[in-house]
Amino acid sequence: MPSLDDLKKRIKSVKSTQKITKAMKMVAAAKLKKAQEDAEKGRPYSDKMHNIILNLTKTVRDPISAPKLLVGTGENKTYLCVVMTADRGLCGGFNSNICKLAKKFFKKFLSEKKNLKIITVGTKGHDQLKNEYGKYIIEKKNFKNIKKISFKDANEVGTLILSKFKSGEFDKCYIFFNNFKNVITQIPQIQQIIPIEQKEELSTEKENSINNQYEYEPDEDEILDDLLPKNISTQIFKALLENAASEQGSRMTAMDNATRNAGDLVEKLTITYNRSRQASITKELIEIISGAESL
């Protein structure tokens, strides 16, 4: 049985923890709003670019002369995985969810006897993956010192990937990130960026007939050559923005839970504290009364 003093100390420490988590929650909520706006503002650019590329890919008739970024190198040996996580912890399952998904795919790739190469973006992902997959990590990046992610930063990662692709270091590239659905749910995702996934949506079929009438200046191939490298950076930028929003959302929920748990704990401890105080008073009274009786 802890003494009254001990209980008092514990209540105090839990209360101050609660204060911290509450503050973190509020900070995350404020940052979330900003990040969410950024992510939403960034969507038109990547969506439109994706549309244009889809239109262009339909015009490519000869798969041999088509740009390699579009159709792949023709081989299927080396996979490059870009795992994007946060630089900070204390955000619930955010980082571990991405890593879990990434590890699942790493295992799959390795069992298929593929060569695996990993680039980690964000320090937390690097920390989680370095034990098991450290020998596959070829590059690590983080944006610890950058307050707000700009297109320039995404471009850096994009150029890195492109230069590795040009020197033939890998055949396929995947990115792992959290898609921001809403404040409570973030879905870890894998997306193939090299070669570009050609998901045809059924609803666009009507548009297709119109799209065929596009005029291209200069010709399609040259536009594709210019567009595809840009698309890589755009996709990465989009992933980073989604990730930033998800991180704040996840942190907010985690901190909200922590605040609530701390509250519950304080309540429980207060009851124990009151009971043991009452018990000691009762005990003292019994002692006095029985002392008086024995006289």
Added chain:
Amino acid sequence: MKENFNIEIISPSKIIFKDTANHVSIPSYEGMMGVLKGHIPIITFLRPGIVEINNEKKTETFFLDEGIVEFSNDTLLILSSSVKNIKDFTKKEINEQLNLAEKSFNEEKCSDKEKYILSYKIEGLKNLS
């Protein structure tokens, strides 16, 4: 009266400009291009230069390094990561960019294609200052 069409300029982080216009001139890769309502659907990309948007009320000008342009259904879409309204340029920025461009232009490893693009950048920036 001239007829209007929609124009949108979008950068990776936000929608920079969204309005109607009756004439827009864009620095297409193969030369300046004027766009009016009813232009045929086109996709092209840009070299460094100035985008000028005219409508009845005002004229807006933007400088950009690169970009993709799509015109369809009377909507002109410009995607660019380096677009900036000319009003927001300071003298210092122009000079800095100009110096940088001229420096890489004079480098030996600079290919003809890069030189072509840079020459337009230099010219465009000189016009600004």
